[in-house]
Amino acid sequence: MSGLLDALAVTAVVGLVITRQFRASRIDTGRRRWVLPLALAVVALREPGMIDAHHQTAAVLLLAAEMIVGLVTGVGWAWTTRIWVEADGGVWSRGTRASVAVWGVGIALRVGLYGVGAALGVRQDSSALLLALAATLLVRSGILAWRVQAARPSGAPGAAYRDAVTRPAWKEPA
Template sequence: MEPILISFLIPLAVVFVVYRQMQTRPTERRGILYTAAAMIVIGIASGGVVDSRHLVLSLCLALVEAVIAVALGVWRATTVRVWLDDSGVSWSRATGWTMLVWLVSVAVRVGLYFAGAALGLELSTSGVLLFVGLTIGAQSYVAARRGRALSSTVRRPDTVVG
């Protein structure tokens, strides 16, 4: 995929995802996980995540970026409000803290980009796509798990015991 097109699509995708997170939505949504997986696959398939001239250094940076992306996604998921409605369906909605951690995520990603540039690595937009896919996927997965955990702790009246 063309770097200019990726550079245009990534901010649009992030803005769309953040906008959707600010809406009240069921926690069980597989569509966002598929979107995150597609971003990861496209990021890797586009090439440029690893600089072949500095293989070990760029692999280390890519690994650090992946770990940080997942950690930031998990952190954001803990800031999302999750609750059950009267019928036992779990819902979620991002909070102001979620927005703050999104800003931290963007700042960290920019910092990693400049760190790679300072180390002399040839950088590509596909690394950003990989980072965004990992962080969105981690956040969505953890928020959904929180919703499932919450709904499993509530005993429904229609449950037969014994």
């Protein structure tokens, strides 16, 4: 992808993710939660210039640092997300103020890594950022799925054959 398309893709994904995290949303532990991170990883890994050929060691170290920041951001985001179980057994989530702080620190660290790379003369591609964002989303999804299993009482609705079924409210005879 061109630099402009990369920037637009990253901005769109980050914008979508950040705005969605502060609305209450039902957690889907199925395969759908894994689609976006995997698609981002595939797009990032298809780009040929992730590692600068002239500064390989520095580029690999920067990529490793970027991945660590992405993973830690995902862990922090998952643990600062509020989850709750509704009466019908559906599990919901919503970001908190601490989630904003996690995102702020993660973005600041990424900007700092970009600055270090620029100071070292390392050509940096947005594919590393896409890969780190994929790691962030993947780790968050995994931890939230684990937290959902711990939050949902055994025997609670939510098994695959009952996901879309809601129980009618009991009404007292008139």
